[in-house]
Amino acid sequence: MNREIWEFLAGGSRRVIRTWIEKERISARERAKLDVSLDRLRTLDFALISRKLMAGPLRGTKVYKLRLRCENRELRPMLCRGPVGSPLDYTLLEGAIEAGDQLKPPDAEQRADENRVILIERPQWREIY
Amino acid sequence: MSEEDLKDRRERLRCDVRDNPEYREQYANSVLTENVSTQVQALRRQRGLTQEDLARKIGTKQPRISNIETPPESDDPPNWEVATLSRIAHALGTRLKITFETYGSLVEELGSVSSDSLRRAEPENDPVLFPRPEAPGPDRNAPERTQWMQMLMVPWLWEEKLDIGRLTAWLDGRGLPPVGRDEEPYHWLLRGIAIPDAKAREFLERRLAERLAIVLGEEPDVHPLAEGDAEEFLVNLYWTCAGLNRPTFLAEQLWQAYKRLRVTRPLGAVRDALQAAMVQNQFGETKPLKEIWEPMIEKGRHPWLRGNEVVGFEGILAHHRTVKPDIEKIFWALGRISQRWDESRREDFELLLARVNQRGDVPDLRGLIERYIDGWSSWAQGVVVPVTGAVMQSEWRDNGTVRTRVRIVPYAELIEHDWPSSTEPDEQIVLNMELTDLGQFATASLIVGIAHALILRRLLTANRSIPRM
Numbered sequence: 001m002n003r004e005i006w007e008f009l010a011g012g013s014r015r016v017i018r019t020w021i022e023k024e025r026i027s028a029r030e031r032a033k034l035d036v037s038l039d040r041l042r043t044l045d046f047a048l049i050s051r052k053l054m055a056g057p058l059r060g061t062k063v064y065k066l067r068l069r070c071e072n073r074e075l076r077p078m079l080c081r082g083p084v085g086s087p088l089d090y091t092l093l094e095g096a097i098e099a100g101d102q103l104k105p106p107d108a109e110q111r112a113d114e115n116r117v118i119l120i121e122r123p124q125w126r127e128i129y
Numbered sequence: 130m131s132e133e134d135l136k137d138r139r140e141r142l143r144c145d146v147r148d149n150p151e152y153r154e155q156y157a158n159s160v161l162t163e164n165v166s167t168q169v170q171a172l173r174r175q176r177g178l179t180q181e182d183l184a185r186k187i188g189t190k191q192p193r194i195s196n197i198e199t200p201p202e203s204d205d206p207p208n209w210e211v212a213t214l215s216r217i218a219h220a221l222g223t224r225l226k227i228t229f230e231t232y233g234s235l236v237e238e239l240g241s242v243s244s245d246s247l248r249r250a251e252p253e254n255d256p257v258l259f260p261r262p263e264a265p266g267p268d269r270n271a272p273e274r275t276q277w278m279q280m281l282m283v284p285w286l287w288e289e290k291l292d293i294g295r296l297t298a299w300l301d302g303r304g305l306p307p308v309g310r311d312e313e314p315y316h317w318l319l320r321g322i323a324i325p326d327a328k329a330r331e332f333l334e335r336r337l338a339e340r341l342a343i344v345l346g347e348e349p350d351v352h353p354l355a356e357g358d359a360e361e362f363l364v365n366l367y368w369t370c371a372g373l374n375r376p377t378f379l380a381e382q383l384w385q386a387y388k389r390l391r392v393t394r395p396l397g398a399v400r401d402a403l404q405a406a407m408v409q410n411q412f413g414e415t416k417p418l419k420e421i422w423e424p425m426i427e428k429g430r431h432p433w434l435r436g437n438e439v440v441g442f443e444g445i446l447a448h449h450r451t452v453k454p455d456i457e458k459i460f461w462a463l464g465r466i467s468q469r470w471d472e473s474r475r476e477d478f479e480l481l482l483a484r485v486n487q488r489g490d491v492p493d494l495r496g497l498i499e500r501y502i503d504g505w506s507s508w509a510q511g512v513v514v515p516v517t518g519a520v521m522q523s524e525w526r527d528n529g530t531v532r533t534r535v536r537i538v539p540y541a542e543l544i545e546h547d548w549p550s551s552t553e554p555d556e557q558i559v560l561n562m563e564l565t566d567l568g569q570f571a572t573a574s575l576i577v578g579i580a581h582a583l584i585l586r587r588l589l590t591a592n593r594s595i596p597r598m
Binding site: 027040042052081 | 134142145149151152153154155156159160163166167170171174198199202203204239240242243244247342343345346347348351352353354382
């Protein structure tokens with residue numbers, strides 16, 4: 001059972017995760033971890049995805065966060081299931097990093113949830129990651 | 130994922146692995162960790178084992194298994210011992226294989242690891258060791274539409290690949306025989322595997338349960354999978370589970386669904402269907418018992434499920450059958466119920482008792498009755514007698530044919546000797562059975578007859594009147 005991983009397009013054109021990778025200077029090692037995690041999401045049943053890898057849904061939302069511990073920081077890309085098209089797919093909604101209990105950007109969860117709502121209204125605002 | 134997308138990803142990965150040593154080392158380490166940890170989890174679930182079960186099999190503790198399934202985050206591969214992994218492999222009916230591969234193989238393997246690819250047959254189902262026969266045909270004696278459904282379902286379940294796309298469509302009411310809304314989808318799913326060959330049916334039930342477990346694992350209660358009505362989908366999903374007694378595959382996911390839903394507490398059909406599914410597929414030795422069935426018996430209700438003493442008793446009876454034989458718990462439950470109820474509910478109590486009688490898998494019921502019913506309220510003790518009487522005069526008809534005729538008249542002989550002497554059968558005073566098949570019914574009748582005698586003896590000893598028959 002293969003699923004698609006989509007990426008939200010902010011404003012209908014800006015790929016939020018690719019932009020985030022560049023902006024935060026995500027290292028080769030960090031990107032390798034992210035890539036492997038996303039491969040697993042694509043191909044495994046939801047029940048086999050460890051809650052250590054993907055936590056959620058976050059309180060009051062339908063947003064999940066990936067948990068990727070790297071050397072000095074933890075990557076926390078936010079995503080959701082669906083929310084349009086196949087219910088088995090995932091959509092990456094917002095990039096985030098956690099360091100010292102601080103989320104960057106601090107409102108990442110809220111932004112992700114807002115992006116999810118926007119995507120439901122504008123299903124074309126996403127592309128295959 | 131389209132071929133084009135996969136090709137693009139392969140090309141990107143090829144460049145990263147070729148040009149960036151840090152990337153390829155980390156990617157290889159992460160793939161190794163993920164593959165091992167996920168496969169242990171997938172195989173453990175495929176075998177219907179908890180982490181505790183697997184730990185017990187290899188002589189370790191549950192946290193060790195948990196540590197393998199969800200290893201601590203690190204850039205390096207986890208510090209697993211080959212010997213431990215090998216023990217796990219054998220405990221799961223598989224072998225451990227370790228090979229050294231090129232980095233380029235990472236590109237070739239992209240997208241190849243899936244829930245299906247991680248599964249391995251048990252030795253007794255290994256298709257190399259025991260080639261599987263062709264898929265059986267439909268039941269030619271079944272109605273035409275049932276045969277039609279079997280022709281859809283049997284080949285699909287016979288496949289190795291655990292595709293759930295068709296299952297979700299059927300649960301959604303799509304692709305079923307066109308009979309209108311009087312027939313619920315779960316009826317068709319259960320008919321679709323009801324073929325005459327018992328061994329093949331057993332296999333089909335198992336394969337259906339495995340697929341249902343995947344659907345349950347997608348958490349459709351949180352994240353609807355239905356194109357149609359999400360609640361109806363859940364009702365059909367849970368009722369299909371209730372129609373199967375496969376706790377190995379279904380119990381854990383149903384328990385997780387229960388834990389999620391008890392927060393939102395949906396009412397009506399979804400709740401009732403989940404409850405029925407959980408009765409048939411109980412998770413672990415104590416969890417539903419402690420959280421659901423025992424409180425229903427103690428309090429006559431449940432904070433969310435539509436439970437009363439009767440439902441709690443049904444749960445405990447099923448627990449006895451499916452999880453851990455525990456007849457003492459059944460008698461504890463009868464005792465608690467008799468204390469909570471008064472004589473006005475005598476008939477309900479008789480029904481509960483009769484349900485125990487209908488079972489044939491109760492060892493030493495006589496001893497248990499002797500041991501336990503002293504704790505029952507006096508009216509409940511008396512109920513044993515009329516229930517026995519009802520059984521004594523029954524015939525067991527199977528499709529109109531009397532297969533077993535049981536008449537038990539146990540009074541004097543049993544009171545005197547504690548056990549029937551059949552050397553001189555006398556219909557007035559001893560056990561008289563004309564049996565072609567001493568089945569569960571007869572055994573239960575016999576045991577209850579003895580209980581009857583024991584109670585009569587107690588009543589006679591106490592110079593009390595003999596209760597009605």
